[in-house]
Structure formats: structure tokens, C-alpha cells
Amino acid sequence: MINNKAHCIDGRALLSLLLVIFLPNFVYVVFETSSLAVGLVLASVLMVAINHMQLSSLHRKTFVVVLTLSLLLVSHACYMFYISGEVRALSTIWLVAIFLTVPILSVRLVKLNYFDLELVFRFLVCSLSVIGWVGLVYVFLFVGFGQKIKYPFPFSEPSFFALCYGIFSVGYCCVASSRFSVCIIINLVLFAILFPSLTFLVFSVIICLVMFFRLRSFYFLIGLFILPVVFFAVGYFVISDIEYFSDRLKFSDTENITTLVWLQGWDLSYLNFFSTDGRGLGMQMLGEDGSQLGEISYKLERLTGKLMNVSSGGFLASKIISELGLVGLAISCLYVMFLLWFSLTLVMGRDHSSQDGEAKRKLILQGVVFGYVVEFFFRGYGYFSPNLYVVVAAVMALYHINTKEILVGRSSLGVSCSKDV
Structure with a gap:
């Protein structure tokens, strides 16, 4: 049963999300950087500084998994640079700095009860x-x-x-x-x-x-x-x-740039998946030498005078299938399964007024992952996306909530002024 409480907003949680949302876009626009990577790394560092007290709450298993995946990313980046000579392959290392900080945001989200999380959103x-x-x-x-x-x-x-x-x-x-x-x-x-x-x-x-x-x-x-x-x-x-x-919803013989970029994404994933026998091109290698381009890509080049959105794939599914092959395809299939499962969850549990705060807290986080469908299948940034950062943190938070590895509550320096009334 949910107890009625008066709640002030959790300043650290709100500031953390605001940094992740706005700072990468601010740096990208004002300083005209080539991607959101610089701003996202800066935002993640500042977010850790704000939530440094949450470091002690990190579960050992989470730390080991994140560290292992980070080492794999660095090894993969170095290997791709060695065999291709493309400096862009090393940009994958930026993901390590970002990936190491995501668990901190996930811990902050876990520590919020339903009332505080609802208020932040x-x-x-x-x-x-x-x-x-x-x-x-x-x-x-x-x-x-x-x-x-x-x-x-x-x-x-x-x-x-x-x-x-x-x-x-x-x-x-x-x-x-x-x-x-x-x-x-x-x-x-x-x-x-x-x-x-x-x-x-x-x-x-x-x-x-x-x-x-x-x-x-x-x-x-x-x-x-x-x-x-x-x-x-x-x-x-x-x-x-x-x-x-x-114009954007005409798919046959269209010359609309937005529509062609979306169709190109599926074309790129198909061509590069099969041209590499399912192995993929390697992270951050889409658009570099060895990428297979189709007629849609060349049509875009004729219309605009340049290749458009090839390196990003246009949306995340295209990029990970092209670059990670079977692994990217498996991730895409798992995400589709989640979309179906979450839809059924909403349908089967329609009387949400009777749900407790714990269930509603999970619904908000699951809804964020569900809403990522647009960026995953329609229009996306690539790996250095503020939304992807938040989604990964939400997934990790859901894992911690389900396993109860981290309990709801705040450190002694929490800034929420929640109180019983």
C-alpha cells in the first residue's frame, strides 16, 4: 500500500539527468564538435562527482561485469585499429569512459522510491x-x-x-x-x-x-x-x-531525404551483415573502407552531393547489425521481445491504480526502455546518445531492483527533503 507523503524533488537525481540530457547537446552545438561523445563524457564525469557517495553502493558483480566489458571494448578498438589503420576505430575507447559511469546513475535511480522517481520524471x-x-x-x-x-x-x-x-x-x-x-x-x-x-x-x-x-x-x-x-x-x-x-511517408520511388536515410539504414544492415558472413564490420567501422553501400546510399549522394548518415546507420539497429553482425541481430531480437513483453504487461495489469509503489517504479523505468524504440528503429544518434546512456542505466536499475542487490534509500548526503506528513 502506498503511503501519502510530501516530497521535495531529489536534486542530485534531477541534476544528473539534466546533465546527461543537455550538456552533450550544448557542447555539440556551441563548440561544433563532430559528435556528442565529448559532451557525454564530460556529463558523465560531472554526474559521478555529484553522486560520488553512491560508489560504495556499487555491487561487486556489477563492477566486475562493467570492468570486463570495458577491457573487451579497449581490446576490440585496438584490434580494429591494427587491422584497418582507421583512427575512428579508437573512438570506441570513449565508450569505456561513458560505460564505467553508467552504474552510478543506475544506483541513484534505484535509491529513489516511487514518489521521488515520479516527481523527477x-x-x-x-x-x-x-x-x-x-x-x-x-x-x-x-x-x-x-x-x-x-x-x-x-x-x-x-x-x-x-x-x-x-x-x-x-x-x-x-x-x-x-x-x-x-x-x-x-x-x-x-x-x-x-x-x-x-x-x-x-x-x-x-x-x-x-x-x-x-x-x-x-x-x-x-x-x-x-x-x-x-x-x-x-x-x-x-x-x-x-x-x-x-512526403516522408511515401516509400516507393521517393526523393525525400529523411525517408531515404531510414531506408538506407535497413539496406546497410542487410548488405554489411551478409557481406561479412554475420561477423559485422567492427565497432565504429560503418562508413569506413570495407563498408558495403547500396543503391539508396548512392541515390542520396546524387541528391545531396554527399553520403549521408552512413556512419550512424540512421538508427541504432542498423548500426549494431552492420558493425556487430550476429551479436547486433541478437540484441535487436531481444529488444523486440522486450517490446512485446512490456505491451502484454501493460495489457494484463491494466488496473494500475491498485499497484504498489515498487511496481509503478519499475513501470516508469521499463517505459523509458520501451520509449527507446524510436531511436532504436527509426531515428538515432549512434552509440554516443544521451538517451542510450539513460536507457542502459534504467536497465541496470531494473536488474538491481529485481535482485534487491541495492535497497531503496539515500546516503547521508542525500538532498531529497521527503518527509512524513
């Missing part, structure tokens, strides 16, 4: 909503909608902001009230039209599905017949009447 979602609207107002007043919108700052483009906003929105809407979830959906649809960005629209559909899965049995059965009609009607209006969306 609510604050993040509301703050990102405000940032989005401030960006739109700024463009309307000082830039003009006729020009290309690169706001809201510090994100380099609307789709990157959408990925960040969407993943936390999905996580929070797994436990939020229907009224709050509807407000988020309206926000997403408006952002999708005003920025514009198809990524926002995809997230709005995902949250609609989450709401649908959470309906009580009677409404769920009614929704099985009504929801497809509503989706079709709204989708037809948006796609047919707004050229931005209709």
Missing part, C-alpha cells in the same frame, strides 16, 4: 514542454517560421529534441493520469506540426498505445474497435493535408 517532462514552447515562441518573434527552425536550444534540430522529450514522456505516461497523458499527446502533436517533426508524431502514437493498453477491461474492448478508426481518420488528415508528413 514529471519535472523533466514539464520542463522539456516549456523549453519546446519557448523555442517556438522565440522563432515566431525573432526568426520567423519561414526560416528553418533549429530550436529549441541547445538541441541542434527538432528531431533530437523530440527523441529526448519523447522517451521521458513515454516513461512517465506509464503511470501518469489519463488527463496528464492527453496533455502530453496534444503537446506532441502540436510540436509535430509546428516544428515540424515526424518524430514527435511517432511518440504521440506510442503514448496513445500506452494509454490504450492501460484502459480497464470494458474500455479496452471498446477501444479495440474505436481506436483503429480514430488513428486512421487522424492519420489520413495529417498525412494527406500536410506535405511535410506525406
